[in-house]
Amino acid sequence: MIEARGLKKSFGSIEALRGVSFSAPDGKVTGLLGPNGAGKSTTLRILYTVLKPDAGVATIDGDDVCASSMAVRRNIGVLPHTSGLYPNLSARENIAYYGRLLGMQGKALDMRIDELARLLDLEEVIERRAKGFSQGERTKVALARALVHKPKNLLLDEPTNGLDVMATRALRELILRLKNEGICILFSSHIMQEVAALCDEIVIIGSGQVVASGTPEALREQTGEEGLEDAFVKAIGSAEGLL
Amino acid sequence: MGQIFTVFRKEVTDNLRDRRTLMSALFFGPLFGPLLFAGMISLSLQRSVGESIETMQLPVSGAENAPSLMAFLTQNNAEILPVEITLEAAKELIDAGTEDVVLIIPEGYGEALRSGTPAIVQLVSDSANSNARKNIRRTESLLRAYERQLSVQRLMVRGINPALINPIAVEDVDVSTPTGRSILLLGMMNYFIIFSMLMGGLYLATDTTAGERERGSLEPLLTLPVERWQLIVGKVLATCLFMVLSLIVSLLAFSVSLSFVPLAEVGMASNFGPLVAARIFFVMLPFALIGAAGMTAVASFTKSYKEAQTYLQVLMLVPTLPIIVAALFTLKPTLALMLIPSLSQHLVITGLMKADPLSLSFVATSFISTFCIGLGLLALATRLYRREGILG
Structure with missing residues (x-):
């Protein structure tokens, strides 16, 4: 179970996060969707304890990512941007x-x-x-x-980057299997189709803020659009960086 | 503790498999110094030993103008090579480096000598040519000796005591032993030892910090429930191990290569045997921590592998500074100087090599001071590693 409330983070004069709040429940796949540079990686980095937020609180299974970072680290599995x-x-x-x-x-x-x-x-x-x-x-x-x-929580930063179709499919199946084991999975992506195919909950981030969140169906209803892609574009306010 | 060991073991395995690291850490670094050093000593010995015993070949133009001078030169181990050349031609010969020195005796030599006016001889040489310096100096001193002999004879013929033209007799009292003169050479040897140690740790210090960041492996590593100081200590210990291995290889290479060099001639204890090597090893040991922690601290401050290497190459020169100062001012060991890393090791090793070891309190001060400064640098490296900016 991952919870973030009002996360803010600046790098110099650049405001990367301007109050990000969402929660990712156990046994569900939550997708952080947003264009490049929206703040997905920064959010994940705060959650997996390598960055400290300027303001706001984040907890994983009830442990604060700053105050109890060691306990948090024991309960998370992390796949960062590069495999390393x-x-x-x-x-x-x-x-x-x-x-x-x-x-x-x-x-x-x-x-x-x-x-x-x-x-x-x-x-x-x-x-x-x-x-x-x-x-x-x-x-x-x-x-x-x-x-x-x-780990009971899995954080993946754009895991399908650079994977071919077969590998992407295999990864998708694995994520679903882990979800059925009751693991809380949070992953970021800028590919709408991928998020739509996998996620139970979607959190759309644009310019450092959560602009919409909910199940895919709820998102379509909120924005009044038929397709999820249109809902996404509408939520962000532009098609920039989508593809 | 277990985690520190895990990090240590991983870094050692990882780098042992990297051929580039191995070559530079355990081969080029430690072997370069001893070979160069032994070569240089042999060369400088060849040049200085046997100065006047060897026959010197001396091309002379117009030798027939000065038969008695020629006889004097021949008596003093100079082999006269009669040539017939002009001053210009002689200059060219010297310029081209074909000859070290050419002596030209003009036709008017005998005339001038008889009439008591200074007789001119021309000594053509290139004082910038260090190879020729030995022969130039020798020829000059032979000419001076001959001139002196002539003046003494002239005075005696006129019934004057030749001692009258020596109002002052300067007596040289040189207290320098052959040992004292070898300080520069020893300084170089000590720097080579330090250099090989730093070379041994250079790749690890960069790879475990800047390299890890550039590879993208630092970020997942920092998400593990391991304190950052544990990571750094493990990494620095791995770097230390490579530095110590490099030190061992370097000392072995020194003891082999120096066994071919007559060390006593340059004033060092004539053997660089196992005991001296073992003592030097012990004296240098704490320097591994200072080097490893220092290089790691610098490497964690930089943004990329390349930047780290650039800074570290500069850093490798820093330990030379105290040694140069010591050589320039011929510093004598004092307890206060034992607080300075690199300098203290230099002085202790110099003592060992001169078979004139420093007292135990000096050695202990050097060891403890260097070790403590190393710990300080380790703390600094840990601090730098804790920054958020470490992720780049």
């Missing part, structure tokens, strides 16, 4: 590094990695070094790394 694997380490070593830093070890860790490799169809490449991985393989390893400690 270590090219000289194998897929298994990349995942195991995070597992160990999260306090796992020995056989339990090995078995968990085997399980994730099966789940993400990584068995063939699991012992190979990450240097030559395709974008899809990199994303899958990074996702396995994020899931190694079975």
